[in-house]
Amino acid sequence: MNQYKLYRLLLLLTLGYTGCKVDPILDPNNPSTNGIVQNASIGELQNMVVGAEAGMRNNLNNYYDGVSVIGREYYRFSTSDPRLTGDLLGKGSATLDNNTFYTTNPFNARYRVVKNLNILITALQNTKATITDGQRKASIAYAKTVKAHELLMVFNQQYENGIRIDVDDPDKLGPFLSKDESLNAIQNLLNEAYLDLKGNDVEFPFSTVLYSKKALEFLKFNRALAARVAVYRKDWTLALTALNESFFDLNGSLTNGVYYLFSTQGGDLLNPVFFPQDTPPAEARLVQPGFITDAEAGDTRLSKASKRTAAGTQDGLTSDYDFWVYKTNVASIPIIRNEELILIYAEAKVQTNSIPDAIVAINRIRTAASLPPYAGSITQTAIINEILKQRRYSLFGEGQRWIDMRRYDKLSELPIDRAGDDVWKQFPRPATEQ
Amino acid sequence: MQTFKRLLLLCCLLAPVWLFAQVSVSGTIVDNGNLPIQGASIKIRNSNAGTSSDANGKFSLSLPPKGGTLEISYIGYKSQSIAVTNSLSDLVVKMQEDVGHLEEIVVTGLATSAKRSNSAHAVGTVSAKQLVGTTSQPTVDGALYGKFPGANISTNSGAPGGGISIKLRGVTSLVGNSQPLFIVDGVYYDNSSIQSGTNFISKAAGQGSTNFQDNPSNRVADLDPEDIDRIEILKGASTAAIYGARAAAGVVIITTKKGKSGKPKIEIGHSIGQQMQLNKLGQRSWDTAKVLAAYKASGLAIYNANGGKTYNYEDELYGNKGLLTNTRLSLSGGNENTSYYAGVTYRDDEGIVKGTGYRKSSFRLNLDQKVTKFLDMSMNANYVESSADRGYFNNDNTSTTLGVAYVSTPSWINLYPDANGNYPNNPLVPSNFIQTRDLMTNNEKVNRILLGGKATFKIIKSDKHNLNLIALGGIDNYTLKTTAIFPAILQFQKAGNGTNGALIYGTTVANNTNLSALAVYDFKPSDELSFTTQAGLNTFKVDLNTVVNTATQLIGTQTNIDQAGALQADQTKTFSRDKGFFAQEEINWQDKIIATVGIRGDKSSRNGDADKLYYYPKASLAFNILPFVEIKPFSLLKIRGAYGESGNFAPFGAVYTSLVPINFNGTTGSIVDLTRGSANLKPERQKELELGFDAGILNNRVNLELTWYKKDVEDLILKVVTTGSSGFTNDWKNVAAIQNKGVEIGLNVVPVITKEWRWNMQFNWWKNKSKVTRLDVPAFNVGAFGASLGTYRIERGKSATQLVGVGDSTDKVDPTSKLAVFGNAEPDFNLAFGNNVTWKNFELSVLMHWKKGGDNINLTTLLSDLSATSFDYDKKGVDPSGQLANGPYRLKVFGATARPFVQDASYFRVREIGISYTLPGKWFKDIARIKVGFSGRNLINVFDYPSYDPEVSNFGTDAISSNVEVTPFPSAKSYYFNISATF
Secondary structure (H helix, E strand, O other): OOHHHHHHHHHHHHHHHHOOOOOOOOOOOOOEHHHHHHOOOHHHHHHHHHHHHHHOOOOHHHHHHHHHHHOOOEEEEEOOOHHHOOOOOOOOOOOOOOOOHHHHHHHHHHHHHHHHHHHHHHHHHHOOOOOOHHHHHHHHHHHHHHHHHHHHHHHHHHHHHOOEOOOOOOOOOOOEOOHHHHHHHHHHHHHHHHHHHOOOOOEOOOOOOOOOOEHHHHHHHHHHHHHHHHHHOOOHHHHHHHHHHOOOOOOOOOOOEEEEOOOOOOOOOOOOOOOOOOOOOOEEEEEOOHHHHOOOOOOHHHHHEEEEEEEEEEOOEEEEEEEOOOOOOOOOEEEEEHHHHHHHHHHHHHHOOOHHHHHHHHHHHHHHOOOOOOOOOOOHHHHHHHHHHHHHHHOOOOOOHHHHHHHOOOHHHOOOOOOOOOOOOOOOOOHHHO | OHHHHHHHHHHHHHHHHHHHOOEEEEEEEEOOOOOEOOOOEEEEOOOOOEEEOOOOOEEEEEEOOOOEEEEEEOOOEOOEEEEEOOOEEEEEEEOOEOOOOOOOEEEOOOOOEEEHHHOOOOOEEEEHHHHHOOOOOOOOHHHOOOOOOOEEEEEOOOOOOOOEEEEEOOOOOOOOOOOOEEEEOOEEEOOOEOOOOOHHHHOOOOOOOOOOOOOOOEHHHHOOHHHEEEEEEEOOHHHHHHHHHHOOOOEEEEEEOOOOOEEEEEEEEEEEEEEEEOOOOOOOOOOHHHHHHHHHHHHHHHHHHOOOOOOOHHHHHHOOOEEEEEEEEEEEEEOOOEEEEEEEEEEEEEOOOOOOEEEEEEEEEEEEEEEEOOEEEEEEEEEEEEEEEOOOOOOOOOOOOHHHHHHHOOOOOOOOOOOOOOOOOOOOOOOOHHHHHHHOEEEEEEEEEEEEEEEEEEEEEOOOEEEEEEEEEEEEEEEEEEEEEEOOOOOOOOOOOOOOOEEEEEEEEEEEEEEEEEEEEEEEEEOOEEEEEEEEEEEEEEEEEEEEEEEEEEOOOOOOOOOEEEEEEEEEEEEEEEEEEEEEEEEEEOOOEEEEEEEEEEEEOOOOOOOOOEEEEEEEEEEEOOOOOOOOOEEEEEEEEEEEEEEEOOOOOOOOOEEEEEEEOOEEEEEEOOEEOOOOOOOEEEEEEEEEEEEEEOOOOEEEEEEEEEEEEEEEEEEEEOOHHHOOOEEEEEEEEEEEEEEEEEEEEEEEEOOOEEEEEEEEEEEEEEEEEEEOOOOEEEOOOOHHHOEEEEOOOOOOOEEEEEOOOOOOEOOOOOEEEEEEOOOOEEEEEEEEEEEOOEEEEEEEEEEEOOEEEEOHHHHHHHOOOOOOOOOOOOOOOOOOOHHHHHHHHOOOOOHHHEEEOOEEEEEEEEEEEEOOHHHHOOOOEEEEEEEEEEEEEEOOOOOOOOOOOOOOOOOOOOOEEOOOOOOEEEEEEEEEEEO
């Protein structure tokens, strides 16, 4: 064989090679988004709903720790992450970081659910599965309601930074709206959903853990959220009309409402803000002492704090009480419940000058906490303060205190534990959003 | 006619006599000191015939009647050719030592190699002697550091069973594979690091970093270092281009031992030793005032209740003196057609933490058979079984790892079990680490089979033409079982603190195959010129399947996953198919000018476009000056240059946008993955230019190899943190480029070489600097836990390994990023200095290594400070104003500046030291050669770094984010007594 022949051989090999095709390998591990968007089966719709409801719980620990520590409800001691007592409380010159877990994790987790819901909405629009138009409409309304809740959670931390509402196309995200525009958009989203739910007597083609799978019942959850948003927007009239169609019940159970659920089942989440009593202070949530000292004698809601056998100390902070709102590691966390609605009712009534109605509602709460009826002065300011106080004790640890003080411009009244600590108004906009 | 017939008859009768009338040669092969050389190869040129010398250096061989040329070679010696025409019976061949290693063969193509003196590349080589000749080594990768220039090798922790990261010539990827491709006897050798799933308990990947930190070993640990004959390291694309799309991080080519023809050679070796903590830190001392200050009245009550007693927990946890044993048997031999090598190793290493350790059994059989005149076949088979108990260390977010729990617990807390064996709860930390250590299990078990085969068809064999077809392939198959058991009785599992026990059982089955067919054609038109042409095809298939079952809510002490209240399964499959071709032409003119050009093309299902062919070219030129002009006292002067390209894939799955499963309320849902896939992703491409200069002086007793390289890694893939409001946290993009420039100097000197004395010195000096030359996304922090603790930051125009953090008024804070640069993980330089001295039957080897510069992010100190347990808490020195003690100072500035956490990780260490004595042969009637010795690893260490060991990596082999320390398994030092016998 001479060289010429060899080159012919090489040529043949190369030609033979070009016939060697490498086929793409589909993701061996997961289903693709495209398939679901184009034509989802009912089972796949259900999967997306479960995915969204499960995802709603992701990073709630970071969310609650963020708003509750800044709102001076409890301390989050953590030897493995000292920023929880440093940055969050503004220790020394520490400030909130726009690129770390307490800012980005809750933000991203909520938008991830929004993404899931947007996929669900497109899937609902396109699906050829056998669902009625009423069901299609109601299901989209379901998705919009949950989406509004998730956006509100983002808004609560971002506040004056505003948030993005239109996030459907990851390559072309909508603008950041101003604080007021953001809240208006959330309210509109809830209202759009409300119109699609109203009078639509169907069941969703999927099951949900959020209140009810009957559209007319689910509407009550939508309206409860709408009342909360209306109060944030100071739209007292809307708050009251929304309450009327929600599950608000002045004399009903305070705990009636919608909850995040947890379980010990494989792969499921445990309550992310639960620690047993008397956990060593290395990893613990301890009540900010003001919660105890500011309380009226006999307030049964003090059971939300549990006295420790030994005080816990870390990073210059000390407390004798464990955060004890959740008594087990699978306790549900409220998304919204009747106790808040009663207080929203009181607040909207005061603000619309119906003080006697407000006092009825306040006393409903006070009585439930074994306190005597309200005996303070009957001025709007005094009663607002009373409502803020009742909200502090009734909704302790539920992520409300900081937001309440902020919307009444009272952040400066929150206690400072160490000289040089700061009370933040909002979390910074995540670095990646700038 | 009649006469003719008679002649014919005569011829026939005489024919057997002709056969006998061939030339026979016997003789002795000796070295410079007239000592016999065993195992030297004696071959007849242009023939398959040959033999090797026996223990006394003797050989005998028959040549055809017209005689021939004997080619005599032995590793480490210069080859000799001797023309023989008549029979000889007392030929003495004195071999000259190849002191400059210029005769060493280094790889030039997939099936070709050349003498080092003709190589256009700076190929790193490590011989068996360098690898394990000084001391016993648990893993191959751990035995490489300092033995060739151009690598940063880091032991991730002291956990038994490996876990080592190798980076050749700087940062070559940001998220992709950064570890070199390992090829063992032609078989692609999987080097995955597979996480055991202990993150379920540690939650290390929860906040701050999403990367798992389970401290896994990497699978090259399965290879037995004792089986290895030679390692060649292709450090960059200029040499590795022939391996194409998977070669950007370099290639490590490992050749295992082969039998030599001659009588069977048996080697038996045994080492016994001990390992202990490399650097003890000590514990903070306590008194009532300190307790009160740090733990208030409640802490003081505990302290006083126990009478102020403290416990030496450092010794309790890390003070185990681990017994090390290694037993070794090998048998090799063969004849002119068959050779065989069989090796068995059993290693049992006990760790410095009770309950940890590493056991490995390895069996190897290598066979080479000349089947016919035109067909050679070889087969390699290796079976390994290993078990590593790795403890439970590294970062966590639950204060449960042994490391975090240890630093969080002041020494006055009693954690010892009572008389009934009941462990007390740790009142300050969620975990009693003594209980955890005693009761938990974290084990990796491997069964691995490696089969390789090669067939060489000699199609043409003549003076001018030589054509071989080679078929080569192999199977790499292993099962890795990870077993983590956290019994329900553990403090952090019982009474609602955890999941009432957890079992995390992982099984990974890997099944990789590769196959190549190639043709090599040598053409020598004259004695002055030769052409070597090679071309071929190659396929590679990866099939990796990991299933992790996590069972919780355990029934009693049961360890079956069905004895549990809840069970979760996770499965990850990794499939890929690669196909490629390559072609290369080498031209050698009189050994004066050697030029090579080549190209490789690769397709892979790992790319966004699976069927697209990506090309990787290469070219090199070596120019030997001395044949043209004589320059005294040089014995070698060579300039060389090489250019090449190679690739690297995106991490598996990067091309897919998927919905991932999520469990909730007894049912399963789908949620968008955190990472958005990108179907348009291109592979990363590395372009390397290498220029070098080699010189030999005084008959090569002084040898210098100087190399400069510039390596541009383009289209770097990043998992870019994307705008979270898109619903995705990350996005894959080709967005960056990094340039590495470096210099490598190898200097080999043989100052003394006499009959009795021999002294060989090897200096290796190297340095690398990287720069981010392109970045299409804003600068970002990566690879650690955030700016307040110190982090890597990828920023255009800056080093890829810079360490930054928040800074206060004393730091140079950048006004826009509000970050200050505190260091760089890349060392200023490395210097390794190896010495080998032999005197008569004594041999002393010492390998010293100085790493100058290179910083770590040390969070062990911070975590200790937070619990006021740091060993240097009350010492002074860190506060520049000298007012505060170290602990209070670090706590004070924490949040304001990351300065105290970025620490210089320079070190000097005696990596290996070994002294041995070969007992006089006459004691054993020259039947056996018995060697006894003492050796040690890391026995001497000098560093200021205030922790266990500056060589550490919380994130294992990740591309960026080595050099981060969070309460690791501390490193160990070890010594051995060795004995070996060769028959």
